[in-house]
Amino acid sequence: MNAKRLSRFLPPFLFAILMQSVAFFTLTNAAVAPTGDHLALLAIKSMIKVDPQGVMTSWNHSVTNFCQWQGVTCGSRHHRVIMLDLSSSGLIGTLSPSVGNLSYLRVFVLSNNSFSGEIPPEIGRLFRLQELGLHYNSFTGNIPATIMNCSNLQVLDLDHNNLVGKIPDRIGSWSMLNNLFLSLNNLTGTIPPSFYNCSSLEQVFLDHNQLKGRLHENLGLKLPRLQSKIA
Numbered sequence: 001m002n003a004k005r006l007s008r009f010l011p012p013f014l015f016a017i018l019m020q021s022v023a024f025f026t027l028t029n030a031a032v033a034p035t036g037d038h039l040a041l042l043a044i045k046s047m048i049k050v051d052p053q054g055v056m057t058s059w060n061h062s063v064t065n066f067c068q069w070q071g072v073t074c075g076s077r078h079h080r081v082i083m084l085d086l087s088s089s090g091l092i093g094t095l096s097p098s099v100g101n102l103s104y105l106r107v108f109v110l111s112n113n114s115f116s117g118e119i120p121p122e123i124g125r126l127f128r129l130q131e132l133g134l135h136y137n138s139f140t141g142n143i144p145a146t147i148m149n150c151s152n153l154q155v156l157d158l159d160h161n162n163l164v165g166k167i168p169d170r171i172g173s174w175s176m177l178n179n180l181f182l183s184l185n186n187l188t189g190t191i192p193p194s195f196y197n198c199s200s201l202e203q204v205f206l207d208h209n210q211l212k213g214r215l216h217e218n219l220g221l222k223l224p225r226l227q228s229k230i231a
């Protein structure tokens, strides 16, 4: 309904109030600085040094709605980022700790790029996260202990990075985890006993690390859903 038709329809004083609030809303909206998810996405962009395919070209000020940026998916009701997928984009850089501010994130995939540096511990703030795919990058350091706070995790794929240290002790508390891929890193230590409490596991790949010991032989009994394993 346009303004003219609206003015015929509404009493004049109501129409004036309505138009004033429309103008006010437009004005404040234009002047407001980015906040929340918008700011976090800009911080993530700022740590990416090379973007050969220009996948982040749309992450700019002329596209004010960050939900339309390439690789970003928002929930329809709350306008928050629920999925961020920048896989196979040739990106070179590090991962900003601000990713932990995308508190509605459920799927986060950066696979097949050249991310280096550590996986920021702030990832543990993403308690809604169901899928984390950082495979085929050059992440270093430990798997952050805070990752155990992502209690809804179903898929964890960290294959083919340069990760060191141990598999988190409390891994068994991931009751919904069904795919665990940690191959081709430099993980050490043993497979934690609590691992056998991940009763939803369907696929596990732990090969090409420096892990000691083997998976239990009666794994199939303890992990009834397990279809394949390599350790």
Ligand SMILES: *[C@@H]1O[C@H](CO)[C@@H](O)[C@H](O)[C@H]1NC(C)=O
Pocket: 036, 039, 040, 043, 098, 101
């Ligand atoms: C992320 O959240 C923290 C804590 O709420 C805040 O201090 C920081 O400014 C936020 N960062 C960005 C880039 O939004």
Ligand SMILES: *[C@@H]1O[C@H](CO)[C@@H](O)[C@H](O)[C@H]1NC(C)=O
Pocket: 057, 058, 059, 060, 061, 062, 063
């Ligand atoms: C901003 O994003 C739009 C949409 O993808 C694109 O057409 C435009 O070239 C971008 N502007 C800049 C300055 O990169």
Ligand SMILES: *[C@@H]1O[C@H](CO)[C@@H](O)[C@H](O)[C@H]1NC(C)=O
Pocket: 088, 089, 090, 112
């Ligand atoms: C990895 O990304 C590159 C582009 O950067 C693409 O050409 C290649 O097919 C991707 N590989 C896989 C296995 O997806």
Ligand SMILES: *[C@@H]1O[C@H](CO)[C@@H](O)[C@H](O)[C@H]1NC(C)=O
Pocket: 124, 125, 145, 146, 147, 148, 149
């Ligand atoms: C996350 O995990 C760390 C260590 O594992 C813990 O200290 C912290 O309280 C947890 N909670 C949040 C919200 O980060």
Ligand SMILES: *[C@@H]1O[C@H](CO)[C@@H](O)[C@H](O)[C@H]1NC(C)=O
Pocket: 161, 162, 163, 184, 185, 186
């Ligand atoms: C693992 O560690 C060994 C020796 O410390 C090193 O030579 C090798 O390059 C490392 N591999 C990876 C994938 O980081």
Ligand SMILES: *[C@@H]1O[C@H](CO)[C@@H](O)[C@H](O)[C@H]1NC(C)=O
Pocket: 172, 193, 194, 195, 197
């Ligand atoms: C596995 O789960 C059982 C039942 O919830 C619990 O009693 C046991 O302590 C857990 N084991 C480990 C190693 O976490």
